[in-house]
Each structure stands twice: as structure tokens, then as C-alpha cells.
Amino acid sequence: MSTVFVAASRLPTPYGTFTMHGFEDEATGKEHLALTMGDFDDGAPVLGRIHSECLTGDALFSIRCDCGAQLEAAMKAVAEEGRGVILYLRQEGRGIGLLNKVRAYELQDEGADTVEANEKLGFAPDLRKYDMCDVMLRHLGITKMRLMTNNPRKVDALKGLDIDIVERVPLQTGQNPHNERYLATKVVKLGHLYNNA
Numbered sequence: 001m002s003t004v005f006v007a008a009s010r011l012p013t014p015y016g017t018f019t020m021h022g023f024e025d026e027a028t029g030k031e032h033l034a035l036t037m038g039d040f041d042d043g044a045p046v047l048g049r050i051h052s053e054c055l056t057g058d059a060l061f062s063i064r065c066d067c068g069a070q071l072e073a074a075m076k077a078v079a080e081e082g083r084g085v086i087l088y089l090r091q092e093g094r095g096i097g098l099l100n101k102v103r104a105y106e107l108q109d110e111g112a113d114t115v116e117a118n119e120k121l122g123f124a125p126d127l128r129k130y131d132m133c134d135v136m137l138r139h140l141g142i143t144k145m146r147l148m149t150n151n152p153r154k155v156d157a158l159k160g161l162d163i164d165i166v167e168r169v170p171l172q173t174g175q176n177p178h179n180e181r182y183l184a185t186k187v188v189k190l191g192h193l194y195n196n197a
């Protein structure tokens with residue numbers, strides 16, 4: 001496994017103070033983060049989110065997707081429990097990278113949906129990997145999670161890594177007219193569970 005722990009620090013946020021753990025994937029050069037609150041010594045399932053980078057949604061307040069709202073809701077949920085983890089994985093644009101996501105958005109402005117846009121650019125609809133989570137969660141002492149996600153393929157990918165997902169916690173937030181088609185495409189083409197669909 002090529003992901004290694006590098007350093008940890010405090011990270012005060014409007015929702016509370018997390019500990020930020022930095023990891024490096026030596027094979028890809030990607031720098032991933034884990035934010036934690038509380039301790040995990042008792043082995044009880046940990047409320048958590050595995051969030052893929054979305055610079056536009058997470059940092060630029062874009063409401064073209066639901067990522068920023070999901071990240072904020074997950075951080076608040078962890079802070080409310082006083083215990084939990086957010087893995088922030090640097091796989092922008094479902095793994096195609098930031099500028100390819102801008103290309104995909106351009107195609108979507110011309111009528112394609114998110115999956116068609118990826119395909120027109122020569123990419124599979126979702127190129128993300130979750131194997132780095134194994135090292136990151138193990139380093140943090142987490143083996144059981146209550147995972148905040150609407151994506152059953154994410155749950156399956158983690159189960160394949162020997163992480164016990166004891167519960168899927170829906171994370172439905174941030175709907176607006178600009179992301180209506182995006183959310184509908186996730187349900188119809190990518191198998192996301194939304195409004196019990």
C-alpha cells in the first residue's frame with residue numbers, strides 16, 4: 001500500500017475543532033486528508049463521510065452539484081456527535097481532474113448529462129478508487145463506520161477493503177434548480193439512492 005501518514009494538526013472550523021491528518025499517496029502524488037473529532041479507542045462504529053474533492057462545490061460555493069452542502073452537513077453531523085471522521089480524497093471530478101471537469105461542464109452546458117459528458121471526453125463515468133481509505137482508516141484506528149452517503153457503490157467499494165460499514169446514513173441536502181438534472185442523473189445512471197428512489 002503506497003499511502004503514508006505525514007503529519008497531524010488542529011483544524012478549528014465554524015462547526016468545532018477537528019484534528020487534520022495528512023497522508024501522501026506515493027504512487028500518485030495525491031495528498032489526502034482526514035478530519036477527526038473524538039477518539040475511537042472503544043471500537044464503536046464511527047460516523048463518517050468519504051468525500052471526493054470538488055473544488056467548485058467545496059471551495060467556490062458552486063451549487064451546480066451538492067458537494068459543498070454535503071461536506072458542510074457531514075462536518076456539522078460529526079461535530080454534533082462530538083465523534084467522527086471525514087476523509088477528504090483528492091480525486092476531483094470523479095477522478096478526471098479539475099480541468100477535465102470544466103470540459104465536462106462545458107459539454108453539459110451544451111446539453112449532455114454528467115455521464116454522457118464524461119463519455120464524450122473518453123472517460124468512464126466514475127474513475128474513483130477507495131483503496132487509500134484502508135490505510136487512512138487503519139491509521140486512525142477505525143474499523144467500523146456509519147457512512148454518510150447516497151452512493152451504494154461507495155459502500156460496496158469500502159466493504160471490499162475490509163471496512164465494516166454497519167449503516168449507510170443518507171446525506172440528502174443542497175438540492176436547488178441548478179443541480180436538479182445532476183441529481184436525477186446520479187439516481188438514474190449511477191445508482192444513487194435519493195428520496196428513497
Ligand SMILES: Nc1nc2c(ncn2[C@@H]2O[C@H](COP(=O)(O)OP(=O)(O)OP(=O)(O)O)[C@@H](O)[C@H]2O)c(=O)[nH]1
Pocket residue numbers: 050051052053054055065066067070091092093094095096101104105114118148149150151154171186192
Ligand atoms: N466528471 C464529473 N465529476 C463531477 C461532476 N459534478 C461533480 N463531480 C465530482 O463528483 C464527485 C462527487 O461525486 P458524486 O457522484 O456527486 O457523489 P458521491 O461521492 O459518489 O456520493 P455521495 O457520497 O452520496 O456524495 C466530486 O469529485 C465532484 O468533483 C460532473 O459533472 N462531472
Ligand SMILES: [Zn+2]
Pocket residue numbers: 054056057058065066067068
Ligand atoms: Zn461537486
